[in-house]
Amino acid sequence: MISSVHLTSSGGSAHSPSASVHRLESASFSLKSRLIPARTHPLSASLLQTQKSPSSISGRILQEQLHAAKASGVLLDWNTGKVLAVEGRPHASTPGSAIKPFLLTYALKHGIVDANTRVYCRRTLHVAGRSLPCSHPNDQPLLDAEDALAASCNTWFASLAQRMTAQDLQAALQQTGLPYSTTHFDEPDDRILTVLGLENVSTTPIQMAIAYRALFLHEAHTSVVWNGLRDSVAYGMANHARIKGAGVLGKTGTASNPGEWWTHGWFAGGIPNRFVLVIYVPRGDGGIAATLASHVFQHLLPEDAP
Numbered sequence: 001m002i003s004s005v006h007l008t009s010s011g012g013s014a015h016s017p018s019a020s021v022h023r024l025e026s027a028s029f030s031l032k033s034r035l036i037p038a039r040t041h042p043l044s045a046s047l048l049q050t051q052k053s054p055s056s057i058s059g060r061i062l063q064e065q066l067h068a069a070k071a072s073g074v075l076l077d078w079n080t081g082k083v084l085a086v087e088g089r090p091h092a093s094t095p096g097s098a099i100k101p102f103l104l105t106y107a108l109k110h111g112i113v114d115a116n117t118r119v120y121c122r123r124t125l126h127v128a129g130r131s132l133p134c135s136h137p138n139d140q141p142l143l144d145a146e147d148a149l150a151a152s153c154n155t156w157f158a159s160l161a162q163r164m165t166a167q168d169l170q171a172a173l174q175q176t177g178l179p180y181s182t183t184h185f186d187e188p189d190d191r192i193l194t195v196l197g198l199e200n201v202s203t204t205p206i207q208m209a210i211a212y213r214a215l216f217l218h219e220a221h222t223s224v225v226w227n228g229l230r231d232s233v234a235y236g237m238a239n240h241a242r243i244k245g246a247g248v249l250g251k252t253g254t255a256s257n258p259g260e261w262w263t264h265g266w267f268a269g270g271i272p273n274r275f276v277l278v279i280y281v282p283r284g285d286g287g288i289a290a291t292l293a294s295h296v297f298q299h300l301l302p303e304d305a306p
């Protein structure tokens, strides 16, 4: 286990948190935060139900907490999968490190790695001319699978990518249910960039939320992935999503879309037996998304209490 730390940003970013925040503050936004019209959304039946529901308190919480950052969010009921609230546009983007739990799950189940697979992280990683440094602390550079997920270690996951064949990667992505391109997995560098969530996968917040809910429901509560997602919020890269008295699980992601010089940020996670929450910040990083998630959770819990 890595030691307890307080982190300010998510893994997978080639940009410093302060630079991202600066861009966030200085950028000129045209995106209007708004509720998605039910008729344009694939889950229109559920959304219609949500809009009619008197419990649109959760929708108001999402709107109030995400509006200033022009962020999008999706809130699902953990147990039933019902869409409780949606805010913002269903914009598809690269998932960044938020995809890592899915690939780790597949790799563990198929014997590609195990819980004790350890990789020494030098914190620098260069792939296809891109610098993808780790931003986790370097006090314990030998990471196992659970540590690697909590710390979002790019080096560990690049090593995982090198152990996967193109067929492995396709099968793993297919199981996520997230949209992906099948054209670029023959090159090792493409496999690494895909495993790091930087290329070949593009997802909307609702797709991410559905995929995370399925992942949570299929994981034993003592599994490496479950523990890694718990550690990620408790003291790892998603630490900003932590709130008192609730065992939040989650993962952040920071990435750019093709042709864009700025990064966007993700938080994907939930509170067991209550909510699955995905936050997408169009200009920012995973740290900002995790902070917004903590605000949403804090406002939701009083309503949720018996």
Ligand SMILES: [Zn+2]
Residues within 6 Å of the ligand: 121, 122, 123, 134, 135, 136, 152, 153, 154, 155, 156
């Ligand atoms: Zn690392």
